[in-house]
Every structure is written in C-alpha cells, then in structure tokens.
Amino acid sequence: MPQEITVEYRGEESSKMMFFRRCHFIWILIICESVSGDDLTKAVNSETTFTPVTGSVAPSTTSITWKHRDNNGAVVKVIEWDREDDSTDIPNANFKSHATLDKSTGNLNLKYLQLKHSGVYTIDINSKEQRKQFTLTVIEPVSKPQIVKTCSLEDVSVCFLSCEGEASSESRVIWKYWDGEKLHEQYPNVRTLTVANNSNPDSHYTCTLKNAVSEETSDPMYLKDLFHDSNAETVIAVIISFIVLISVIAVMVAVILFLKRRQISGHNTTRRGKQTISRMQSHTWIFLPHLSGHRL
Secondary structure, X not given: OHHHHHHHHHXXXXXXXXXXXXXXXXXXXXXXXXXXEEEEEXXXXXXXEEOOOOOOOOOOXXXXXXXXXXXXXXXXXXXXXXXXXXXXXXXXXXXXXXXXEOOOOOOEEEOOOOHHHOEEEEEEEOOEEEEEEEEEEEEOOOOOOEEEEEEOOOOOOEEEEEEEOOOOOOOEEEEEEEOOOOEEEXXXXXXXXXXXXXXXXXXXXXXXXXXXXXXXXOOOEEHHXXXXXXXXXXXXXXXXXXXXXXXXXXXXXXXXXXXXXXXXXXXXXXXXXHHHHHHHHHXXXXXXXXXXXXXX
C-alpha cells in the first residue's frame, strides 16, 4: 500500500514538471516573437527597405504608419497612409525626400541615408503596432588610406609607416606585406609600423581600412623606394647642413675683418689728427716771436 501511494505521488509530480516546462517553452517563444526583427548596418547615402510582412498586407488594411525611435528614445512618425482619403504624409522633416511607402506590401524604403536615420523602426497596421521591428545603424564609409613615411636620420635602415585616412571608431586597420613570394596579413588595428630594409626589391606594404559597410586599400609602399628616398634625403640633409655651416663661418670671418679694418682705420685717423695738431703748434710758436718784435 505505501508503495502504491509513492508511485501515484511521483506520477503527479512528473505531470506538474512537464506542465511547467511546456509553459516555460511557450513563454520563451512569445518573448522571442515579440522582439523579432532585423538588424541592419548601412553606409551614408545608401538605401534600404524594411519588409514587415510576407507578400501583401490584408485587403482590410485601412491605415499604415511607420515610426522611428532614435538612440535618445525620441519617437516620431516617418510616413503614414490612410485608405479613407488615400493620402500619404511624411510629417517629420528628417524623412522628407528620404522615405517612400509601398501601400500594397507595407514596405518602407529609405534612400540617401544619413547618420540621423539610425534607430529602431516599427510599423502600425490599422493602428496596431506589429511585433516585428527593424534596427538600423548608419555609418560613414571609410576613405582610401595613404601610407605616410617617417625615416630616422640616425638609422637609415629603419622607417616608420603610418596608415592615415578617414574612418569611424568601429573601423579596422589591416596591414599586408608582400615579401616577394607570399602575402602576409599582420599587425591588425595598428596604425603605425616600424619597418627595416631588406634586399628584396619587390617587398612592399599596403594598409586597408575596413568597417561594416566599406573597405579601401592604399597604394603599395615599396621598400626599395622607401629606403632609396631615405638615403637620398639623408645625403641632402648633410649637404644642406654643410652649406649652412660654411655660410655661418664666412659671415663670421667677414664680420671680424670688418671690425679689424675699422679699428685700423680709427688708429690711423687718430695718428693723423695728432700729427696735424703738432704741426699747428710748431707754426704757432714760430709765428709768435715775429708778432712780438713787430709790436716793440
């Protein structure tokens, strides 16, 4: 008898567990369905289309309204259609010249996308919000990068390469190096590289900027040109420094000679002045006795 009671209790407990598991599974399905939607990332000035239903909307549809919620939580109407007067209105200025509606399918088309169009889009059919939603992220495409070199004057066998270009914070930097036989992808997300010279004339580097909507690669930077230019720049820098040094020395010598000539000229002038004064004094003493005898 106790054994039968135990069996009956376990059967009831098992049924309860199965019931709760089924309820839990159904609840998960409801939650997933309520937040179902698409996540899209598009480039500035591109276009996209949101499709809320498969096929066409129901013939009984009397109104369609698309809404946009931006990243700050502000909600505005994108476009709305009403069967009664068969009119389509775009009430918000941010979507004029950007939004069009297909009344038969409910599709929303957005063209010439801008950063301000990022956010969550929902649709109301017959004034009832549908469960499907669309999350749109609009980002700038990357520009074509340029490799900028900086070479050390102290060590002509080392140069620094920088990958420069306009890119968003989500962009990646990819360096590729061709050693003459194989292409190597290395140094991800590093903007500046330190490179050394080698003997292969075909070795070169490229850098690529990449994000979710675009990818651009620089022109190659060949090591033979890089270090040839570096050596030439070093020679030119040495020549210029030598010319500047010679010019400074020449100016200093000219100044010294000028000062010495001025000093010698001053001494000669002083000596001539003294000689003139001495002659004048001697003439005066000679002339005075004659004057004195004449008066007597």
